Amino acid sequence: MSVSPPKRLVIATRESRLALWQAEHVKARLEAAWPGCEVSLLGMTTRGDQILDRTLSKVGGKGLFVKELEEALADGRADLAVHSMKDVPAEMPEGFALIATLARERPLDAFVSNRYASLDDMPPGTVVGTSSLRRESQLHAAHPYLGVEPLRGNLDTRLRKLDEGKYDAIILAAAGLQRLGLGDRIRAVLPAEVCLPAAGQGALGIEARADRHDVAAWLAPLVDADTAACVRAERALTRRLGGSCEVPVGAYCELVDGKLWLRAMVASPDGQQIVRSEGRAAPDEAQSLGERLADALLADGADQILASLSHG
Numbered sequence: 001m002s003v004s005p006p007k008r009l010v011i012a013t014r015e016s017r018l019a020l021w022q023a024e025h026v027k028a029r030l031e032a033a034w035p036g037c038e039v040s041l042l043g044m045t046t047r048g049d050q051i052l053d054r055t056l057s058k059v060g061g062k063g064l065f066v067k068e069l070e071e072a073l074a075d076g077r078a079d080l081a082v083h084s085m086k087d088v089p090a091e092m093p094e095g096f097a098l099i100a101t102l103a104r105e106r107p108l109d110a111f112v113s114n115r116y117a118s119l120d121d122m123p124p125g126t127v128v129g130t131s132s133l134r135r136e137s138q139l140h141a142a143h144p145y146l147g148v149e150p151l152r153g154n155l156d157t158r159l160r161k162l163d164e165g166k167y168d169a170i171i172l173a174a175a176g177l178q179r180l181g182l183g184d185r186i187r188a189v190l191p192a193e194v195c196l197p198a199a200g201q202g203a204l205g206i207e208a209r210a211d212r213h214d215v216a217a218w219l220a221p222l223v224d225a226d227t228a229a230c231v232r233a234e235r236a237l238t239r240r241l242g243g244s245c246e247v248p249v250g251a252y253c254e255l256v257d258g259k260l261w262l263r264a265m266v267a268s269p270d271g272q273q274i275v276r277s278e279g280r281a282a283p284d285e286a287q288s289l290g291e292r293l294a295d296a297l298l299a300d301g302a303d304q305i306l307a308s309l310s311h312g
Contacts, residue, residue, distance in 0.1 A: 003217040008038045012069040012078035015043040016154035018176050022204055023082045025179075026102070026222070033221040042078050044068050066207070070096055073209050080215055081207045085200025085231055086173070088207070090239035099216040100206040101231050103224035105175035107202030107252065109135060109195045111188040112162060112177075113169035118188045119143055122168060129158070129167035133269050137248035138195045139171070140271030159185065171195070175202040196250025196265050199234035203227050226255050229283040233262050236290025241266065241302065247309055251290075260286060264293050266302035268309075275302045 009030060013023035020043070027039045045068070066088060069081040073096065085101065092098065116122050122143070129151030130136055136148050149167065151158055155176050162170045174189055206222070208215040230253035237251045248267040253260050259280045267274040277296040281289035298306075 003214065005034050006037045006214075006218050008040075009080065009215075009218070010040050010042050010078045012042045012044060012072040012081040014069070015045055016156075018084075018155050018180055019082070021179055022084065026080075026082050026204065026206065029102075029222050030218070034218065042072060044072065070207070073207065079208065079212065080219065083205045083207060084173075084176075085203040085205040085235075086198040088200065088205055090199070090235055090242075092207075095210055096207055097210040097216075098205050099208045099212075100219040100223045101228040102204040102206075102222055104203040104227040104230070105178055106189070107197050108174050108192060109190045109197055109201075110172050110174040110177055110186040111169060111190055112159070112172055112185050113187050114162065115168055116187070119146070119169070119190075119194075122146055126168040129161065129170040132171075132198070133246070133248045134198055134250050134267075135171050135195060137267035137269050137271045137274070138250070138265075140269075141267065141274055142194055142271075144271070155180065155182075173197070173201055192252050192263060196252050196263060199238045199249070199251040200231050201252075203231050205231070226283070229253075229260060229286045230255060232286040233260055233281075233290040234264075236287040237262070237264050237294045237297075238290075240291045240294035241297065241306065247306060253286075253289075255283065256280075258282075260289055262289055262293055264297060266297050266305055268305050273301070273305055275300045275305065 011023050011027060013019050023041050030039050031037060066083060072078040073081055111119055124145035125147060127147040127149050128139055129149050131150060131152050139148050151170055158170055174186060177183055177185055206219050233253045234251040238249055241249055248269055251264045253262040260283055261280050263278040265274055265276045275297050277293050279289055279293045
């Protein structure tokens with residue numbers, strides 16, 4: 001079906017440096033796909049950006065980073081919103097849809113330190129900063145002798161706190177550092193065997209109102225089918241588990257020899273209990289792969305971990 005080219009599009013975005021980079025990247029892609037279209041940004045500060053003294057798991061979760069952007073979509077101030085897919089809740093609110101997933105940057109976590117070359121080099125009692133229960137649980141499991149302290153703020157704020165000596169090392173998403181030209185801050189990339197990333201990490205997603213079929217058609221040229229299939233599997237798994245930032249869940253899917261390879265884990269925050277599973281399927285079976293793997297995790301004991309967290 002042919003679609004009339006857009007004349008004007010407004011992108012809602014958070015105002016952190018990384019979020020603005022992501023929005024500018026989508027803006028440039030749209031202008032290349034639709035010459036003559038005027039694309040502008042609507043910068044916004046979200047609740048998640050404002051609350052910096054508590055971990056996300058204690059103040060409402062990932063939805064704090066998208067609610068204000070969704071309000072701009074709902075009232076027509078913006079046509080689309082750009083998100084880091086790892087920040088998008090597994091369950092989309094009624095009336096909204098993820099309409100495009102762009103090609104993924106490196107999805108793994110990065111070790112950043114001014115003192116040490118790797119986690120293995122850190123002596124007992126040194127402190128690692130992270131805002132993620134997922135990272136914290138895996139750090140405790142692999143390096144129980146290290147201290148782990150909460151770290152909030154945008155990427156620049158976290159790096160500043162490291163440089164001020166408040167932490168011996170911090171863990172960040174490699175993708176954000178690379179996108180902002182800060183790849184030289186990465187001392188080591190943590191392999192998935194050590195630290196499974198969050199569902200959707202490294203991928204950019206575009207959200208719009210579910211009834212804006214025109215916007216979905218205009219975004220179609222930006223879609224990366226392989227990334228979309230991998231992220232669909234990861235999100236299906238976390239959705240089945242009821243996953244949020246309150247639950248340490250890792251999910252990482254790759255396309256290997258034409259098949260999706262999904263690895264996942266559920267852990268207790270202290271890293272004492274970790275349940276892992278993996279599976280493979282064709283790209284068009286992404287959702288069922290994620291759901292099947294979630295069921296396997298639950299059957300192997302993840303249900304008990306999740307129940308203990310909900311009661312806690």
